[in-house]
Amino acid sequence: NGNLTNAEALRKDMVRDGAIFQSNSDTEVILHLLARAPAGSLEEQIQYALRQVQGAYSLVILTRTALYAIRDAHGFRPLTIGRLGGAWLVASETCAMDLMEAKIEREVEPGEIVVIDDTGLRSIRAFAPAEHLQCVFEYVYFARPDSVLWGRNVHTVRKALGRQLAREHPVTADIVIPVPDSGTSAALGFSEEAAIPYELGLIRNHYVGRTFIEPKQGIRHFGVKVKLNPVREMLEGRRVVVVDDSIVRGTTSRKIVRMIRGAGATEVHVRISSPPIHWPCYYGIDTPTRKELIAASHDVEEIRRYLAADSLGYLSLDGMLKATGSDPANFCHACFTGGYKVGIGPEPDQQLPLFG
Ligand code: SF4
Incomplete structure (x- = not known):
């Protein structure tokens, strides 16, 4: 949810370096940045990728072992965490939690990376604090x-x-x-x-x-x-x-x-x-x-x-x-x-x- 304001520039740079894009979505820019990140944990690679993008994004990344819920440092768009029994849910709006009869836990904070895996929920503060710009x-x-x-x-x-x-x-x-x-x-x-x-x-x-x-x-x-x-x-x-x-x-x-x-x-x-x-x-x-x-x-x-x-x-x-x-x-x-x-x-x- 949101729009990256420097996606086009990043995309042009990566295409010049040989990247092949499959869509016009600005989200794919983040995937390419992830693929080019230096070796390290996925958490480090996500931080590497997101430090290069500008604009508004509320993002969810699902891997085999973890769910990442991320809001840009300005917090333009909402992102909410819910709980249903032992499961965690993430959605842009709380009405989705109501639909699932889930309990609303809290919002993902601006600039926060929330990691949900077998061990539970962890919060990473990866970005410098920035002015809040809720839409x-x-x-x-x-x-x-x-x-x-x-x-x-x-x-x-x-x-x-x-x-x-x-x-x-x-x-x-x-x-x-x-x-x-x-x-x-x-x-x-x-x-x-x-x-x-x-x-x-x-x-x-x-x-x-x-x-x-x-x-x-x-x-x-x-x-x-x-x-x-x-x-x-x-x-x-x-x-x-x-x-x-x-x-x-x-x-x-x-x-x-x-x-x-x-x-x-x-x-x-x-x-x-x-x-x-x-x-x-x-x-x-x-x-x-x-x-x-x-x-x-x-x-x-x-x-x-x-x-x-x-x-x-x-x-x-x-x-x-x-x-x-x-x-x-x-x-x-x-x-x-x-x-x-x-x-x-x-x-x-x-x-x-x-x-x-
Ligand atoms: S307030 Fe206006 S310019 Fe700012 S994010 Fe919302 S719609 Fe866009």
Whole structure:
């Protein structure tokens, strides 16, 4: 889980030296580094390999005799250890432990290598302590709401994001609806804080893929209609607040506003439970390039006009970090601020955020 920011450079060096890669996965770079490590124990070889990579990774390596669970020194992505009878489990999110009816033991710490073998569990601190950069977007969108992440339940954090959003961008309206499922928890928080009834104004069809990852414009536009259907009885003649977690390209949000208005809403107020996304993520969240991000080239008023919404309000950076309930200094928020703290690659479109 995650993305290595210097994988391409390492790969080119090794290919020049004769390495043959079987895939485009950055994880294979780690395997090649392991294969080239000086003779020693596997633990030493893992440390040798990982000292050369940069970026975000939560990694599990399984050998015949041991299981290694490793988080990068910044702790971008989560990694959790569980126990089921005599067995140990490792997963990105705690919801997987619930599924297995396992007991959640603890998280793998940033920079920690956990070794699990016949003798039990051991911890190795192989890397110099580094600034913690937990991905705040895990709380906003990526993690499952039933998971416990960095000590807090994700749904609870999302409700807090929605509450903060209601305080920052109050509006007079008849109902609050989520864009399901991504906006559900934040909309609940918004509704409670604003004392505006929560309703289901859009129903999600669970049988179609997520529009976020469909590459072609045409398919994506069609995808919104297949994915969401308005509940006319709830929307007709009403002033509607619609809450979502983020706006990426803006095309989906625009369709949704049109859909809600088409079902008879008299006003549509869009509220977003994170700040505008100005920059791509290079640490493992699949965002598009900068030129496709609507907030990279448009201010909030321009986006509101593009969406054809009556009003648009984004949660502030400070408000978002405060709502996590954790120390704001522990989070990465580079996609909102451009403050990439771990080196990003040399490709032309990847240099843009550094010098933009
Ligand atoms: S850039 Fe954004 S999405 Fe990527 S790790 Fe940082 S906070 Fe998460």
